[in-house]
Amino acid sequence: MASAEPDTPEAAGERRGFIKFFCAFIGTFISVVPFGAGIWAYLDPLAKREGGAGDGFIKVTTLDAIPTDGTPAKFAVVADKVDAWNRFTNVSIGAVYLRLVDGVPKALHTICPHLGCFVDYRQGKNDFFCPCHNSNFKLDGSLAKGVSPRAMDALQIDVRNKTEVWVKFQNFQPGHSHAVSIS
């Protein structure tokens, strides 16, 4: 007995609308699942709110370590740090500039509010200078010249036990005209 001729592709296609729809739908669905799982995990940082224990203040130094002539000095901020699966104790998490203004300590973040480079203190000119895009700041952190959208970020300071200088260390989003804390 002669075998039946197969349908032409066009004829087969006309009769099998459901099967085509099923293949397209299921094919899309099963392809999306691994991507979905991956993207869900990839978005994890958006779901995390990072905040340290306590009031956020970290002991940085003592009043005696800050130059009395009003020039700023750089101090590393040392604290415990959680980096994904690791917890590090007493590591540098950043740095601040401290200076005395009429005997009162003031703190400025060392990170440039423009695009996040480390701002240098220039002894010769007694000012702050970002070595990346040349923003120039006065000693009080205000912008003297350059492309930075705002002044250097001031940090809250608290003197405890008469001599201990505690700073509320936080990072801010660069590139904006107003300081927005990163959390």
Added chain:
Amino acid sequence: MKSLLDWIDHRTGICSLTREALFENIPGGSRWRYVWGSTLTFTIFIQFVTGVFLWMGYSASSGDAWESVNYIQNEMTGGWLLRGIHHWTAQLMPVLLLLHLMQVVIDGAYKAPREVNYWFGVLLLLLVLALSLTGYLLPWDQKGFWATRVATNLMNLIPFAGPEMQKLVVGGTEYGHHTLTRFFALHAGVLPGLLVLLVVGHIYLFRRHGITPAEPVIKRDTYFWPDQVFKDTVACLAVMVAVLAVVISVHGAHLGSPADPSEPFSAARPDWYFLFLFQFLKLPFFAGDKEVWGAIYIPGIAVGFICLMPFIGRWKLGHVFNIGIIFVFLGGAGALTYLAKQEDVAGPNSATYLRGVLGDTRDARRVTALAKARGIESTALSLLKDDPKTQGARLFAQHCASCHRYDGHDGLAVELTSAGTLDELENRMGMTSRFFSGDAVHPDWLARKSGTQNPWQTVQSILDAETDGKFDVIASIELQEKQSAPDLKGFATEQWIRDLLDPDQYISSRYFGGTAHKDGDMYKKFLNRKVSKYDAEQLNMLEAIAVALSAQAKLPSQAATDQANAKQIKLGIAYLEDDIGCIDCHAFGEPDPDADGPDLTGYGSRQWIVDFVKNPEHKKFYPDNNDRMPAFGVKKILTDKEIGLIADWLRGDYFKLPADAQGH
């Protein structure tokens, strides 16, 4: 053999595929200008192969990345070659991409029906740049760390979701493990995958439409094989030879010191092909809130414009306009790149920038040597933080150098090779040298006659004086604050004490000339009144005292001489106690409540320095006549560990590389 080939071909069609690939018609014959696409395919092949092998030695975590790259570069057999090929090929790729793009635009190969293929090419260019950007961070050194911070911070400027996008790319709010794992996944997985897809599509479309012959077509058509393949092979060989020549001459690729968020890095720069964008953002037009224009909108518009070229090219003068625009873009980018480099080596802040580069290289060499000699217990960064030579100098610069000096500088100066003559000094200061040589000298840095203890002067002032000689040069600028306390280079060595006991030296700025001690009893009643009138025999006694006192320090650099001078040391102690009478004012050997000068027992030893720095007003030192020295330990300005690091650094008591074993 033929039957085997037939068997395989029958089942795979490989022979016909190969035939199809090799016998493509090339209108107008083979040309050297067609080689760029093949060289790029070859460089992608190199990057895939070397990248996969690098992957076998790389560990993407903030505690391991630098360490694993250092291991590849400095410990693994052939690792330097592998890394060097990967790095330098990456440096070459933007050049080849530009050449390829120019060839395509100039020959009009972007025109219909090749628009889609042209866009594939533009996407490939962007992908390669993205691969370079992500790869720059992976060694986790200071250079990559700070440059990538800038690059990722630019994402903040993207309207609506910038901060969220940055958080996703960085893997959180802080740079750490997940920044590396995400960048590595992009660099070794996502981007190469896309690259393969696009390259396959690019070649498929290229074959579909064929080569666009460069006008005028004067030669007859040929096949791809063998004429064009020969030219492509020669070009790929040239690429390989160029890469290997650089790799071998610099022994791999540079690795900076480990990333440290608390240490400034004055030389943070993107790789050279992004310098034009870096410089672009310095323009005053992009100040304040307009940054987003320079960082995102204008580059986006430029890329969009390049993508529109096939349509612009349809107009009568469109093609000429496109060629003109490409040259304007390239000329502008080239000029900005030059300006960026020029500002770095000769601009107002160039002394700091160049010193930053040298300081990073010094720290990188140091930590590599420490890692090799001692192994890495936790991280390479902790090796540096616990290293007296590195951290002691940093602490000295921060806490001590406002009054003291270390060989005339703040302790952080980078020693350069001496200049044999004034002409050599001038040549090294020239722009050519500053652009291209690692041995360059900046006019604001300091120099002095070699072998002397003269004060440092700026290189410029030495050149102005025009006195020839051999000069020592350091990468350091003049400090703002005047020296007002002793220079502690060589503290407690025989020579240092010998000079201390010289009346003229004692009241010079090198010792106590800037302090209240210049009016104290040591100078007035002893050095000026007695020592200045000593005869030869008494001066010999003083010399023995200097040797004996220095031996109290037990300096590692003097261990051999202390042993050899045992007899003189014994005599010196006798003179100190009896003939010269140092113990009239100083305690020695046992506590003396009546002493008003520093206790000389263990003078210059680690414990003595630590105790002194902790509290100079302690009864052992200057209970009543301390000048201005803060009690760094008592007032908790420095921790015990930090004071120990300074003491060890001053004493030269640290791991020595063969190069610095001769002195400290």
